[in-house]
Amino acid sequence: MRARSGGLAPPPAPPEGLFHRFPCFTLLASRGPMGYTARMNLITRTEELAEVCARLGSAEFVAVDTEFMREQTFWPRLCLIQMAGGGTEALVDSLRPGMDLTPFFELMVNERVLKVFHSARQDVEIVHHLARVIPHPIFDTQVAAMVCGFGEAVSYSMLVKRLLNRNLDKTSRFTDWSRRPLSERQLTYALGDVLYLRDLYPKLRSQLDKSERASWLNEEMGVLTDPATYELHPEQAWRRLKMRVKTPKALAVLIELAAWREREAQAQDVPRSRILKDEALYDIASQAPRTVDDLGSLRTLHNGFARSMRGRAVLDAVSRGLERDPQSIPPIECGEPMPPEAQAVVDLLRVLLKATAGKHGVAPKLIATSEELEEIARSDDEEVPVLRGWRRKLFGDDALALKRGELSLAIEGGAVAVRPTKSEPA
Structure with missing residues (x-):
C-alpha cells in the first residue's frame, strides 16, 4: 500500500510486458509534500484489463471513477474507467472495440476489496445496468464527508482542497468523453480525479472512525448497494413528475402515459423528452383525447404527431387510463396548506x-x-x-x-x- 502520510511512494513498476502495446506517459499531478507522479496507463485490451484487475484484487481498497455520457441516451454510455489502489493506477478505454469489461465487473463484486467512490449512485447505476451486479462493499466519500461534518452534498473539489490542500482543474469535466482519441488533457484530468480519491479515503476513514459514526455510513451504503435503488419500473414513472393533476381520471391517464413513455425511452435508449415532453404528458392527461382529431388539437404536440405511430400509442394509453379500476388509482395529492x-x-x-x-x-x-x-x-x-x-x-x-x-x-x-x-x- 502507499504511505498514508508525508511523501507518497511512487507506484511499483508494472510487470514485464504489461502496457507495452499502448501509450504510457508521466503525469505530474502535484508538487510539494503531497506531490506524486503516476504512470498514465491507457488500457485498450481485455487481457491487459484482466492483469490490472488481478493486481487490484489484492489491494485493501480501490478508488473508482467513471466518465460517461447520457445527454443523448436513456442509459448512461460508459466512456472511461479510472482505478487506483495498492500501487496500481489505470485508465480503461471502455469504448475500445473488442473490450470485455468482465474483469472489471468481477473486481466490483470482490468482497475482499473495498470500492471507494465519490457520489457513488451514478457509478453504481452504470455497473448495474451493464452487468446486473452491484459493487460491494463500497465507501462513498461524499456521504462519509457529510457524516463527518463537512456539510450537505459536499463537492469533490472542496474535499480535495480541505483534506489534501490541492486545487482541482475541472476544465475537462464537461468535454465529450465519447470522442476518440482522448486528449492528454482529458486523461490527465481523469487520472488526477481517481488519484485524489485514493488519497482522500484514508483521511476520511480516520475521521469517521474517530467520530464513531461508522454505523451511520453503513446504513447509507446499504441503500446504495440495494438493487431496488436502481430498478426502474415503468408503472412508477409518474411519481418522478413534478407537476400534479387534479382529478383521479387525469391521474389514471398520466400513470399510463408515463409508463408508456418510460418503456419507449428504455427500449430506444433515448431521453424521455425525445419520446414526449413532460408538458405534453400533463396536457394529454388533463384533456384525455379519445380521437386523432382531439389529440391533434393539443398545443403541446407538433403537427402530424396525432397521426403518427406514437400518436396512436398515446391514444391507446389514454384508453387504458380511462378504463382503469378506480380502486387502483392512488389518492390525489390535494396540495392543501397544512392547518x-x-x-x-x-x-x-x-x-x-x-x-x-x-x-x-x-x-x-x-x-x-x-x-x-x-x-x-x-x-x-x-x-x-x-x-x-x-x-x-x-x-x-x-x-x-x-x-x-x-x-x-x-x-x-x-x-x-x-x-x-x-x-x-x-
Missing part, C-alpha cells in the same frame, strides 16, 4: 433539527428533509427515513417527543437547549 397547528409543529421541529445538527456537527438535510418534518407533524405513523435507524436515535425519537409535549425548547447561553417537560404535580 396552523400542524404548521406550528413543523416550525418547532425545524428548530429542533437545527439544534440537533449543530450539536452533532452534521448538515440538517443529512438527518431529515422538510417533507419528512411535515409528515411527522401530520402523523406519527409515517414510514419516513428519519424514523428509522441512526436518524431515529439522533433526531426522530426527540421529534416525536417534542410533538407529544414531552420535550421543550429553550434558549440557554444563546443556543437552543432541549429539555424534558416538567410534569405537573398531582
